[in-house]
Amino acid sequence: MRTPRTLPILFTAILALPVLAACGGNTSSRSDSDEVAVTATDTACKVAQTELKAGTIAFAVTNKGDKATEVYVYGEHDGAYDHVVSEVENIGPGTSRDMKVKLGGGTYEIACKPGQTGDGIRQKITVEGAKTHAETEEEAYDREVEVEAKEHQLEGLDTFTAKAGEKIEFKLENQGTTEHELEIFGPDGKEVGEVIPVKPGTTGEAVIALAKPGTYTYKCGIGDHAGKGMKGSFTVS
Ligand SMILES: [Cu+2]
Incomplete structure (x- = not known):
């Protein structure tokens, strides 16, 4: 071995420091707020991690290019990544900015836009976890509707109607004795969003955009609950 004997000891000491700092400073799970570095240059958009866990993610954006840049998170909409989930603009050369965003399971694209123009340099990311509607922390909705599950x-959607383009917060209150959920499907039969399973006695919610007019259907996707009656439809005009 060519390595002097003192080196492994030095390495051990260096490696131990951040571990100790992490243990002492913060015992909570990393997935609560993962920090992901995004390095933007005039020709590249490097995302340190492209497979993430659902939840709040803090993108730490550094502009190492010569032009001012902006960084977007795009969600998928009808196969195209054109739905803006979050953005941060006017990042000057040599500066850094944070962009915190809550992401549900699915695929997204990070776009760096050197010169603050065009479609940007894109990097696809995959988020694993519950499929909630992608939302920024400040996301607004038009109104809410309460749904009771047992x-x-x-119950609660029998007389519900909406206008195309409305963003509705669906609040699912589980008054039953087992878990229930609420899946909503658009006129084309594709899922537009869901309230993930909620435990008895608790409430869950999701903001779901009802983009297109038509007949939407909903159901509880657990077991044969839909077959037993946990399903229905409503109209978006
Ligand atoms: Cu159910």
Whole structure:
């Protein structure tokens, strides 16, 4: 071995420091707020991690290019990544900015836009976890509707209607004795969003955009709950 004997000891000491700092400073799970470095240059958009866990993610953006840049997170909409989930603009050369965003399961694209123009340099990322509607922390909705779940009914949407383009917060209150959820499907039969399973006695919610007019259907996707009656439809005009 060519390595002097003191080196492994030095390495051990260096490696131990951040571990100790992490243990002492913060015992909570990393997934609560993962920090992901995004390095933007005039020709590249480097995202340190492209596979992430659902939740709040803090993108630490550094502009190492010569032009001012902006960074976007795009969600998928009808196969195209054109739905802006979050953005940060006017990042000058040599400066850094943070962009905190809450992401549900799915695929997204990070776009760096050197010169603050065009579609940007894109990097796809995959987020693993519950499929909630992608939302920034400040995301607004137009109104909310309450849905009550029990064995085996979903109540509250019988007379519900909406206008195309409305963003609705669906609040699912589980008054039953087992877990229930609420999946919503657009006129084309594709899922537009869901309230992930909620435990008995608790409430869950999701903001879901009802983009297109038509007949939407909903159901509880757990077991055969839909077959037992936990399903229905409503109209978006
Ligand atoms: Cu159910």
